[in-house]
Amino acid sequence: MKQIIIKKGIKAISFVITLLLVLLLLSLFFRPKESENFKANDIKPLGVLAEAENSLDVLFFGDSEAYTSFSPISFWDKEGFSSFVCASSAQYLSLTKSFVEQALENQSPKVVVIETNAFFRKIRSENSFWTRFENLFSILEYHNRWKNFIPLKIEATPYSWKDDLKGYKIYKMAVKCKCKDYMQKTDQIESIPETNIQYVKDIVNYCKDKNIEVLFVSTPSIKNWNYERHNAVENLAKEVGADYLDLNLQESIKINWKTDTADAGDHLNFKGAEKVSTFIAPYLAEKYNLENKKGNSEFEEWNKLVSKYQMIFDKKSYA
Amino acid sequence: MRFNSYISLAYLGIFLPIVLIAYGILPKKIRPFVLLGASLALFWFMSEFLVAYFILSTILIYLSALWLDKLKAKQKALSALAESKEEKKAIKKASKNKQLAVVVVCILINIGILAVLKYSPFFLNNLNLIFSLAKSDISIDIPKFLAPIGISFYTLQAVSYIHDVYKEKIEADRNLGRVALFMCFFPIIMEGPICRYSDTAQKLWSGESLKYRNVTFGIQKILFGMMKKMVIADRLNLIVTNIFKNHEALNLDGGIVALGALLYTIELYAEFSGTIDVVIGSGEMFGISIPENFRQPFFAKSISEFWQRWHITLGTWFKDYIFYPVTMSENLKKLTKKARQKLGRHYGPMPATIIAFFCVWFCNGLWHGAGWQYIMFGMYHFVLISIGSLVLPLSNNVLGKLKIDRNKLPYKIFTIVRTFLFVCIGELIFNSSGFYDSISLLKILFTDFSLKTLFNGSIFNLGIDHYDLLILAVTLVIVFIVSFSKEKGKNVREEIAAKPIFVRWPIYIGLIVFIVVFGAYGGSYAPIDPIYANF
Known part of the structure; x- marks a missing residue:
């Protein structure tokens, strides 16, 4: 009996190992080559490499707060400017810097937006298990590239992996959180790690050298934000000569923490992101004088993506 | 952790493996409780406090079934003491009436909860429409109710359980845990299938090894x-x-x-x-x-066969708990008897059958949703199936004259394609x-x-x-x-x-x-x- 159990156990484990090996090999095949240059541990922001040269007006950088709050297709729908979110989960500023440098090789946006949650993340040398997992089994992200391997269309298909959501990640669920006044005014200041301050300075200087404006944005998050952090970022923005917008203090956005957050106040869901879009799209367009390119035939693809995007929003949420 | 689909990382990657491991390593006696705990936990994840409605329904059918058992035992005891056949008959009749009352009240409460939570806005909206058409100033505020996940499924299971106990197809279960697990076994909470107590309950509680x-x-x-x-x-x-x-x-x-x-x-x-x-x-x-x-629904050669292959457990539920009770009711039996004398063997049972079809398909449409399109969907199938039954002798006649063999492949393909097209039109209405x-x-x-x-x-x-x-x-x-x-x-x-x-x-x-x-x-x-x- 024991022998049978051991035999079956070995069989099951062998099957799982074989399967994982197959998926690993396929991941190597499906992963776009450019990602090696990017040195990224997350996959989503790599989509920016597939965007046409100098086609983006705004680039967003940051961690998961950025990719759940900024929706470029929604910005396009509202104000007609093109943008991309080069954000990855738990992004360290060291990685942000490398993203900024890589992305600005082919793009010359009018403004670079940096979400500020990562300012307070201490840089660790090791990456998380999930990031490593996603990186290893990148077929889960790039699986749709099979369409690039089969020549069904007469015109050539672009090699790079394109992200139709332009870096935004949709969170549809809603997990309410207890409403609290998390932005109580105070003079206290939370300290930003020295290494992070240096990275911020490097990023800002890099952008300034290319005549690109820098805007720090703190996206709404009960879990991650408070007035101490606001004060710290405000001071740093003044010091480095960047603009600063704290969406947590913008009452007109009217985030409902019962319906607009995906995980009890940590990240916004699609409803919250839509409210952020309604506020920030005209803000960016006006402040940085962004052109409405909806009528520009070179950006016809963006207009098509809006209808796809709407389809996702029309669907009912179970939350 | 939120669940909104069985095909999700939360269910297949986390929930199911954890339950499977817990079930596998714990002793046999504990295993049913693992399944029950997991089922209630999943119900809670999906419906939170609305799980209270489910618990109410479960306790209600559990107690009602025990009450029925008690009434039956009392009837047997009294019958044993009865001195004459008439007295026995009277005891039986009185007991049956009480049992019927228990079953009817239990079913009405269960269906009532479903009706209030799912259908009251629809009915009140229509009532308001009638008021406005009649140029009346009356307007009823439409309440908003939240319904627990799978209420339409577990309500039908509840009705089948109490009905089967009443009809003595099964015995009332004294184990509340087993009844609850039969009602909410975690894979079936969201989309069914609609299980019968006799098919799954004992097995669920047996705690068999993996x-x-x-x-x-x-x-x-x-x-x-x-x-x-x-x-x-x-x-x-x-x-x-x-x-x-x-x-x-x-x-x-x-x-x-x-x-x-x-x-x-x-x-x-x-x-x-x-x-x-x-x-x-x-x-x-x-x-x-x-x-x-x-069961391969798109191989069906008629609409009625399609419904024997598509959502089978819903179809059999309607057959057992609506179609048969309606056709076997005293009034319709009399109608069939009379009609048979005038219309013959095929058309004689038709009036009763068509009345039963109407009840089944009206309920089927309404079960799918509180909207006129669903009622229309039900009526569409009612008409198709009724016409199918009515014209059967005629079509047999025509096919015979044209020397077309129903069992030959070309005719089979024709009927499969025809059925598929009718199904597609039905789904157009449905969606x-x-x-x-x-x-x-x-x-x-x-x-x-x-x-x-x-x-x-x-x-x-x-x-x-x-x-x-x-x-x-x-x-x-x-x-x-x-x-x-x-x-x-x-x-x-x-x-x-x-x-x-x-x-x-x-x-x-x-x-x-x-x-x-x-x-x-x-x-x-x-x-x-x-x-x-x-x-």
Whole structure:
């Protein structure tokens, strides 16, 4: 009996190992080559490499707060400017810097937006298990590239992996959180790690050298934000000569923490992101004088993506 | 942790493995409680405090069944003491009346909860419409109710349990845990199938050990379901939603609407049967046989046969608890007797049958949703099935004269295609957003039909591309081959299991890779929400 159990156990484990090996090999095949240059541990922001040269007006950088709050297709729908979110989960500023440098090789946006949650993340040398997992089994992200391997269309298909959501990640669920006044005014200041301050300075200087404006944005998050952090970022923005917008203090956005957050106040869901879009799209367009390119035939693809995007929003949420 | 689908990382990657491990390592006596705890936990994750409605229904049927048992025992005891046959009859009658009262009250409360939570806004809206048509100032505020997940499914299970105890098909269960587990076993909470107590309850509570074969077969079933849902249904979601929601704005013609009806029918089948495969596979891993809900429905040669193959457990529920009780009621029995004398053997039972059909299909339509399009969907099938029964002698006659053999392949193919087209029209009504919308879609379909738009490439602006069509075709061929083999009586899984490892493993790994690569997830795909979870 024991022998049978051991035999079956070995069989099951062998099957799982074989399967994982197959998926690993396929991941190597499906992963776009450019990602090696990017040195990224997350996959989503790599989509920016597939965007046409100098086609983006705004680039967003940051961690998961950025990719759940900024929706470029929604910005396009509202104000007609093109943008991309080069954000990855738990992004360290060291990685942000490398993203900024890589992305600005082919793009010359009018403004670079940096979400500020990562300012307070201490840089660790090791990456998380999930990031490593996603990186290893990148077929889960790039699986749709099979369409690039089969020549069904007469015109050539672009090699790079394109992200139709332009870096935004949709969170549809809603997990309410207890409403609290998390932005109580105070003079206290939370300290930003020295290494992070240096990275911020490097990023800002890099952008300034290319005549690109820098805007720090703190996206709404009960879990991650408070007035101490606001004060710290405000001071740093003044010091480095960047603009600063704290969406947590913008009452007109009217985030409902019962319906607009995906995980009890940590990240916004699609409803919250839509409210952020309604506020920030005209803000960016006006402040940085962004052109409405909806009528520009070179950006016809963006207009098509809006209808796809709407389809996702029309669907009912179970939350 | 939130669950909104069985085909999700939360369920398949976290919940199911944890329950499976806990079930496997704990002693036999504890295992039923593992399943019950897991089921209630999943119910809570999906419905939170609304689980109270479920608990109320469960306790109600549990106590009512025990009460019925008590009444029956009392009747037996009194009958034993009775001195005459008349006295025994009187005792029996009095007891039966009381039992009936218990059953009726229990069923009314269960159906009442469902009616209030699910249907009251619909009925009150219609009442307000009548008031406004009558130019009355009365207007009733429409209350908003939240219903627990799967209420339409567990309510039918509750009714079947209490009815079967009353009819002495089963005995009242003294174990509240077993009744609760029968009502809410975690794979069936969301989309059924509608189980019967006699089929699943004892097995669920037996705490049998995990078996390697059950677990592997369960995983295979789950994978096949995932393929149907993720590769077919999720891929079709954008184009189907676009056609149905935007047909007016996009000025779509009848050709595209017909395509929408066809694709929605495929999508619905892939989503519902795919999820049911995951449900059955989940049960199979624990050694529990959950009844099949689909038996190759698109091989049906008539609408009535289709409904014996599609959502089988709902169909049999309506047959057992509505159709038979209605046709066997005293008044209809008398009607049949009289009609038989005048109309003969075939048409004699027809009036009673048609009345029963009406009840079944009205309830079937309403069960699917609180909207006129669903009632219309039910009535559409009522008309088709009634006409089918009425014209059967005539069609037999005509076919006989034309010397067409019903059993020959060409005629079989004709009837299968005909049935499929009728089904697609039914699903067009079903997926419309209301009565007027369904009329509008039917009008476009029949008055503005053109094949031109199907072939001029405009469908590729509706949320699908050439690649999607290619992979859809490939996957549908796979599903067809498996269905055809099953139709021919072959057990595909058994056949694969009998093959040597170097054949078996590539098939299993190939299926997983197929789902990983061709699944419509990530990017701009919008996976479909479980359709039947809303019913």
